[in-house]
Amino acid sequence: MRYAFIEGHRGSYPLQALCTALQVSDSGFAAWRDSEGPTKWLSESELLKLIREIHEETKAAYGSPRIYLELKGRGIPVSRGRVERLMYERGLRGRHSGVSRRRPTRSTRCR
Numbered sequence: 110m111r112y113a114f115i116e117g118h119r120g121s122y123p124l125q126a127l128c129t130a131l132q133v134s135d136s137g138f139a140a141w142r143d144s145e146g147p148t149k150w151l152s153e154s155e156l157l158k159l160i161r162e163i164h165e166e167t168k169a170a171y172g173s174p175r176i177y178l179e180l181k182g183r184g185i186p187v188s189r190g191r192v193e194r195l196m197y198e199r200g201l202r203g204r205h206s207g208v209s210r211r212r213p214t215r216s217t218r219c220r
Contacts, residue, residue: 112141150186157195159185164201172196172203 111131115138118127128135151159163176171179173193180187196202 112138116142153195156180156185156187156191157199160192160195160201161199164196168204169202170204175203 111133115124115127115131115133124135124138128138159180160176163171163179167175173189173196176196177187177189177192180192
């Protein structure tokens, strides 16, 4: 976000002044500018389409942690929180196994 701001205001102010004001290094800005950066990030709708695709492929078995790992495995830069938020907002949930982990009760009659 800071780098995008610097890029937008670079013509109006000196680069060094912008970097100092936003507490970023010149080399960090140059690396951001030379990288693919935001151009390889997906929009919300594109990411949601992929999430729904994976959700359907797995027959709704995967929740947000596994879908996040699947997206990372496919080389898609995304954060876990973004996947969680999109799935929550759309009501997409992973399937639970239904196995309960009950502990045996202590009976006082055995004494």
